Every structure is written in C-alpha cells, then in structure tokens.
Amino acid sequence: MDEPKVTGTKPKMSSTRMILLILAFLSTLAVIALIAVAVTQNQPLPENIKYGIVLDAGSSHTNLYVYEWPAEKENDTGVVKQVEVCKVEGPGISGYSHAPEKAGPSLEQCLQQAKEVIPSAQHKETPVYLGATAGMRLLRLQNESAADKVLSSVGNTLRSAPFNFQGARIITGQEEGAYGWITINYLLGNFKQLINLLRAETSGWKKLLHSLKSLSETSGALDLGGASTQITFVSKELTSESPENQLYFRLYGKDYQVYTHSFLCYGKDQALQQKLARDLQTVENSLLPDPCFHKGYERTINISDFFKNPCTSEKKTQLPFSQLYIKGEGDYQKCRENIQNLFDKSNCPYSSCSFNGIYLPPLQGDFGAFSAFYFVMNFLNLTSEPNPLALNKVTSTIERFCARPWQEVKTAYHHIKEKYLSEYCFSGIYILSLLENGYEFTENNWQMIHFLGKIESSDAGWTLGYMLNLTNMIPAEEPAGPPLSHGSYVGLMVLCSLVLVSVLLFAWLLLHKPKCLQKGIV
Ligand SMILES: Nc1ccn([C@@H]2O[C@H](COP(=O)(O)OP(=O)(O)OP(=O)(O)O)[C@@H](O)[C@H]2O)c(=O)n1
Ligand SMILES: [Ca+2]
Structure with missing residues (x-):
C-alpha cells in the first residue's frame, strides 16, 4: 500500500535537484566565461x-x-x-x-x-x-x-x-x-x-x-672623459652656496635637488697635458724623466702645438727645443705628488670645496663611476662587485702595476692598444688623486664608489638621459595607469570567481541539506 506514495514523490525530488544542478552548472559556466572575457579583454596589445x-x-x-x-x-x-x-x-x-x-x-x-x-x-x-x-x-x-x-x-x-x-x-x-x-x-x-x-x-x-630599499635613494654619478670630468649627486644641503652647481628635477612625482660640476681640462687626456705643461716649466733640456710612465717607455711630444690648447695655454713658456722626449720611471709616489699639484686646494670661498675654489657639498650615498673611471679600473681588475675593494688594496695594486717594466707590460697585454696601455699607470694614479685629493673620498667612503661600464645591456653615460629628456619620456608626475599588472588582474579574477562558486555551493548545501550529508552529520 505504501509503495505508490514512495514512487509518487521520487520524480518531484529529482526535478528540483535537476534544476539546481543545471543552475550550478550554468553559474559555473558563467564564471568561466567571465574569466575568459577578462583574460582576452585585458591581453596586452602586441608590442610596437x-x-x-x-x-x-x-x-x-x-x-x-x-x-x-x-x-x-x-x-x-x-x-x-x-x-x-x-x-x-x-x-x-x-x-x-x-x-x-x-x-x-x-x-x-x-x-x-x-x-x-x-x-x-x-x-x-x-x-x-x-x-x-x-x-x-x-x-x-x-x-x-x-x-x-x-x-x-x-x-x-x-x-x-x-x-x-x-x-x-x-x-x-x-x-x-x-x-x-x-x-x-x-x-x-x-x-x-x-x-x-x-x-x-x-x-x-x-x-x-x-627597489624598495632604493625608493628614496639615488646614486651619484662620476664620469671621467678624455677632456672633462663630472661629479653629480643628490645633496641634502637645502641651501646651495653656489647656484650654478644646483639643479632641480621633478621626476615621476618626486623632487630632486642635485649638485653637479664639470671640470674642463680634468679628463684623463687633458690632465696629462696639464701635468706635462707643468713639468715643462722646470725641465732643463729636451729629456723629461716621467714617474707616471713605466720604466723603459719612451714618447716624443711636439712642442709647437702643445700650448695652443686652452688647458695648457696659461703655462706657455719659450723653450729652446721643439720636441720633448719623455722617459718613463715607473714611480708611484713621485707621480702621485706630481699629479696632486693639479688640484689647487689653497682657496675656498664656500664652506667646503673640491679644488680650484669650486663648491662641493658633503659627499652622500653611493656613486656609480663610469667611462674612463671604469675602463681604467676594469683593466687593473679593481672593479670587484658586489663587494668593492678597500682603498689600500686599490693603491697597492696600482703601485705594483706602475713598477712593472714597459717591455713586460707590453708582452703581457699585447692585445691592448699601445695608446691605452701606456697610460693606465698614469690614469690609475690620476683617478686615485682626483677622488682622494680632489673630492676627498677616504678609506671610509671609498667603497661607496661602484665602477660600472654597463647596467644590464645599456652603457652608463649621458646619452640615454639626454634622449629620455628630449623625447619627454620622463614625466614630472607619476603616469596614471592600471594599478595592477595583467597577471595580477587575472589572478584576482580567478580568486574572486572561486570564492563565488564556493559561496553558491555552500548556500545550496545549507538550503537543501542533502540526505547523504545529514546522515553523515548524525
Ligand atoms: N678601453 C679604453 C677606452 C678608452 N680609454 C681612454 O679613456 C679616456 C676617456 O674616454 P671616453 O670616456 O670615451 O672620453 P670622451 O667621451 O671621448 O671624452 P669627453 O667626455 O671628455 O668628451 C680616453 O682617454 C680614452 O683614450 C681607455 O683608456 N681604455
Ligand atoms: Ca664622454
């Protein structure tokens, strides 16, 4: 007698379940469609x-x-x-x-x-x-x-x-x-x-x-060319004593107060010319013993054009010979003293100076040193990163290199252009003198200098900054844009959808309490 009752209610239950199942299936489909649309709609455009x-x-x-x-x-x-x-x-x-x-x-x-x-x-x-x-x-x-x-x-x-x-x-x-x-x-x-x-x-x-560490920090820049050298860094000194050395930038929504100075005639080639012009003041004959070149190295210099250069013209003297014969001595100490005279520290009209009466605020932060700073230090194997070498190690390496006879150096580095090779001793000592005597780096902050040629695939130098500026590629304010990357956006969509499906499923379970679950709970 009971049997028809049971068979009468069974089809009714199945149809409700069917509807719910279809609904769940449809909402899952909808969520999948939502994700698919989000993924395709936000696909980055092909790169131009x-x-x-x-x-x-x-x-x-x-x-x-x-x-x-x-x-x-x-x-x-x-x-x-x-x-x-x-x-x-x-x-x-x-x-x-x-x-x-x-x-x-x-x-x-x-x-x-x-x-x-x-x-x-x-x-x-x-x-x-x-x-x-x-x-x-x-x-x-x-x-x-x-x-x-x-x-x-x-x-x-x-x-x-x-x-x-x-x-x-x-x-x-x-x-x-x-x-x-x-x-x-x-x-x-x-x-x-x-x-x-x-x-x-x-x-x-x-x-x-x-990047988070450096969010509020920038690196100073040290550039050594053949004819000039530049020092540029963010200075915390709020009032600059020398406005011509002060630059103000607003980049990506942040203000920067930058100190800069370019020393004409203090690039490594012109510094050598200046040094020789000084040596010529005291030379007794056409033979000049030079401690900044390797022992056994010889070079001839034409005097006629020598003083036409604005870097040497002030030192013009009448000489009884037209050619100067340089003979290397390879003596670090003598060369260092000789080069040191290029930096006039005698007068400073400001609270602090580098040399020649030029204002220099206290040195601050890390420095990237490139161009000839890098060429020379890289040749001498002194660019160790991420742990820069201590100053005394750098000095002793340069001292030892300068003491090597020219013939030995030439044989060891036969693949390097003679013009470059013959000057690495002078250049090494000049770099030390410029940084130590000129800018007053000490053994305590020497390791803040990082000698770098490239940063990833790009050479360090002024050209990229010049182009970025002239093509207006560095905005003053932070450019507005989507706050999330494409990947993060898709991830967030998937997460939200999963939460939605779980909530729907949970709600359905709560409302309908399927028998199997009830049994399980009891
Ligand atoms: N492998 C290299 C390449 C270059 N140099 C020397 O490094 C000096 C500076 O080179 P660079 O930075 O290219 O100077 P310039 O840009 O030419 O000079 P400036 O910036 O003063 O105009 C030059 O004396 C060059 O002979 C070097 O010793 N070793
Ligand atoms: Ca240059």
Missing part, C-alpha cells in the same frame, strides 16, 4: 617598438647608440634599453678642426649600421641627436669658426640620413653631469615608485626588495 639614436661626440672618439622601447610603455621607468653601439673610426669630431668637411663623413659607417638595426619602415620616425662634449668645448674656445664648421659638417651628414634629425650641438658640462645622473638612476630603477613595482610583471622578490 620605437627607436632613438644618440651620437656621443666625445673628445677622444664618437659612439653611436641605438635605443629601443615598447611604444605603449613610453612613460614607464626602465623600459628603454640600448640595442646597439657603434664606435666611429678615427678621432673625436674636434680632431677634424684642420679638415672640418671630413667630420660628417666619418659618421657614415655607424649610420649605415643603425639603418640595418632599425626596421626601414621606422627610419623616418626615429629621432637622431648628436651631443658634443669637452673636446668641442675646447675647440670652440680655441677656434670658434672651426668648431662651427665641424658641427655644420656633422649636421649635414645626419640630415641626409633617412632618420628624423633633431640637432647637433655642444652640450654644457652641467647637462653632461645631469644626464649621466639621470641615465644611471633610470637604469638602476631608482626612480621607480611603488605603483610601478606592482605593475612590473617580471619583478622578482629580490628586485622588489632592492
């Missing part, structure tokens, strides 16, 4: 690459750099990277003062290389800049019309290249210092704000922690 070219017309040579960056991320920090560097054959453009029309054509080969690196469809829109530094500053002082002719020759060549020519000019020492500082801090990620870190998909925890 942009390019820029900067020529660094230095005193000793010219380098052409090609940079690239994704067009969509133009205003993010650290997205521009160097993809090519081409060393122009021959001297720096200031070396063409006697044949200015040849300065432009000397760049052709590197421009050809740039044409091959950059897709031809993008040649027309790719900006090209040339910035000349201390060699051209000196030529302008010595012979302004020759400097103009050289600049016009390089301008003509760049104009006739298929790129978007943006100008060829002599940059100031202040710009050189400032752009070098911008370059290294951009490449080290020191301008990154927290929002950029959250957006950066590739940032590992290590990178994140490093």
Whole structure:
C-alpha cells in the first residue's frame, strides 16, 4: 500500500535537484566565461617598438647608440634599453678642426649600421641627436669658426640620413653631469615608485626588495672623459652656496635637488697635458724623466702645438727645443705628488670645496663611476662587485702595476692598444688623486664608489638621459595607469570567481541539506 506514495514523490525530488544542478552548472559556466572575457579583454596589445639614436661626440672618439622601447610603455621607468653601439673610426669630431668637411663623413659607417638595426619602415620616425662634449668645448674656445664648421659638417651628414634629425650641438658640462645622473638612476630603477613595482610583471622578490630599499635613494654619478670630468649627486644641503652647481628635477612625482660640476681640462687626456705643461716649466733640456710612465717607455711630444690648447695655454713658456722626449720611471709616489699639484686646494670661498675654489657639498650615498673611471679600473681588475675593494688594496695594486717594466707590460697585454696601455699607470694614479685629493673620498667612503661600464645591456653615460629628456619620456608626475599588472588582474579574477562558486555551493548545501550529508552529520 505504501509503495505508490514512495514512487509518487521520487520524480518531484529529482526535478528540483535537476534544476539546481543545471543552475550550478550554468553559474559555473558563467564564471568561466567571465574569466575568459577578462583574460582576452585585458591581453596586452602586441608590442610596437620605437627607436632613438644618440651620437656621443666625445673628445677622444664618437659612439653611436641605438635605443629601443615598447611604444605603449613610453612613460614607464626602465623600459628603454640600448640595442646597439657603434664606435666611429678615427678621432673625436674636434680632431677634424684642420679638415672640418671630413667630420660628417666619418659618421657614415655607424649610420649605415643603425639603418640595418632599425626596421626601414621606422627610419623616418626615429629621432637622431648628436651631443658634443669637452673636446668641442675646447675647440670652440680655441677656434670658434672651426668648431662651427665641424658641427655644420656633422649636421649635414645626419640630415641626409633617412632618420628624423633633431640637432647637433655642444652640450654644457652641467647637462653632461645631469644626464649621466639621470641615465644611471633610470637604469638602476631608482626612480621607480611603488605603483610601478606592482605593475612590473617580471619583478622578482629580490628586485622588489632592492627597489624598495632604493625608493628614496639615488646614486651619484662620476664620469671621467678624455677632456672633462663630472661629479653629480643628490645633496641634502637645502641651501646651495653656489647656484650654478644646483639643479632641480621633478621626476615621476618626486623632487630632486642635485649638485653637479664639470671640470674642463680634468679628463684623463687633458690632465696629462696639464701635468706635462707643468713639468715643462722646470725641465732643463729636451729629456723629461716621467714617474707616471713605466720604466723603459719612451714618447716624443711636439712642442709647437702643445700650448695652443686652452688647458695648457696659461703655462706657455719659450723653450729652446721643439720636441720633448719623455722617459718613463715607473714611480708611484713621485707621480702621485706630481699629479696632486693639479688640484689647487689653497682657496675656498664656500664652506667646503673640491679644488680650484669650486663648491662641493658633503659627499652622500653611493656613486656609480663610469667611462674612463671604469675602463681604467676594469683593466687593473679593481672593479670587484658586489663587494668593492678597500682603498689600500686599490693603491697597492696600482703601485705594483706602475713598477712593472714597459717591455713586460707590453708582452703581457699585447692585445691592448699601445695608446691605452701606456697610460693606465698614469690614469690609475690620476683617478686615485682626483677622488682622494680632489673630492676627498677616504678609506671610509671609498667603497661607496661602484665602477660600472654597463647596467644590464645599456652603457652608463649621458646619452640615454639626454634622449629620455628630449623625447619627454620622463614625466614630472607619476603616469596614471592600471594599478595592477595583467597577471595580477587575472589572478584576482580567478580568486574572486572561486570564492563565488564556493559561496553558491555552500548556500545550496545549507538550503537543501542533502540526505547523504545529514546522515553523515548524525
Ligand atoms: N678601453 C679604453 C677606452 C678608452 N680609454 C681612454 O679613456 C679616456 C676617456 O674616454 P671616453 O670616456 O670615451 O672620453 P670622451 O667621451 O671621448 O671624452 P669627453 O667626455 O671628455 O668628451 C680616453 O682617454 C680614452 O683614450 C681607455 O683608456 N681604455
Ligand atoms: Ca664622454
């Protein structure tokens, strides 16, 4: 008798369950669809690459750099990277003062290389800049019309290249210092704000922690060229005693007060010229024993052009000979004393100075030292990172290197250009003297100096900072953008959906208390 009752209620129960099952299935489908839409809708667009070219017309040579960056991320920090560097054959453009029309054509080969690196469809829109530094500053002082002719020759060549020519000019020492500082801090990620870190998909925890540490810190920049040297760093001194050394930047929503100075004639080649000009004041005959070159090394110098250079002209003297014969002595101590005289510490009109009466606030933080600072210290194996060597270790290494006879050095390093090799002893001692006597680094803060050539794939130098500035790629304010990266966004969507499904399931279980569960509970 009971049987029809049971069979009568069974179909009713199954249909409710069926409906609920369908609903659960549909809501799961809806959630999956939601995720799929989110994933596809927020897919990053295919990357559109942009390019820029900067020529660094230095005193000793010219380098052409090609940079690239994704067009969509133009205003993010650290997205521009160097993809090519081409060393122009021959001297720096200031070396063409006697044949200015040849300065432009000397760049052709590197421009050809740039044409091959950059897709031809993008040649027309790719900006090209040339910035000349201390060699051209000196030529302008010595012979302004020759400097103009050289600049016009390089301008003509760049104009006739298929790129978007943006100008060829002599940059100031202040710009050189400032752009070098911008370059290294951009490449080290020191301008990154927290929002950029959250957006950066590739940032590992290590990178994140490093960036957090440096959120409020920047690195100073030390650049040593052939004809000038720059020192640039953030100074906490709120009132600058010397306004011409003070720069103010607002970058990515943060204010920076930066000290900078460029010493013309204190690049390593011109410092050597200055030293020789001093030696010539006391020389008795045409033979000059020189403690800054290796024993056994000899070099002949033409006196006729020697004092035409603005770095030596003040020391002009009448000499009874037209050639000077230098003979190396390889004596660290004597050379050090000799070089030290280049830094005049006798008068300082400010609370503190570097040398020659130039204001220098107290040194602060880490410094990245590049160009010849790096070339020389790298040759001498003194660039140890992440643990920089102590000052006494650096000094003793240079001392030992200078004491080696020239023949031995030449044999050991036969693959290195003689012009470079013969001067590493002088340069090593000059670097020590400039940093210790000039800027007053001591053994206590010496290890704050990091000798670096490249940061990831990009060379440390002023060129990248120059291009970032001229293409308006470093905004004053933090650019607005999605607060989360694509990956984090998708992750968050999945998490929310899972929570939603669990809640729905839980609600259904609570409302319907399936018999199997009830039994289990009892
Ligand atoms: N492997 C190298 C490369 C360069 N040099 C020397 O380092 C000096 C500086 O080179 P660089 O920084 O390229 O100077 P420039 O940019 O040419 O000079 P400036 O910035 O003063 O215009 C030059 O004397 C060059 O001969 C070197 O000793 N070893
Ligand atoms: Ca330089």
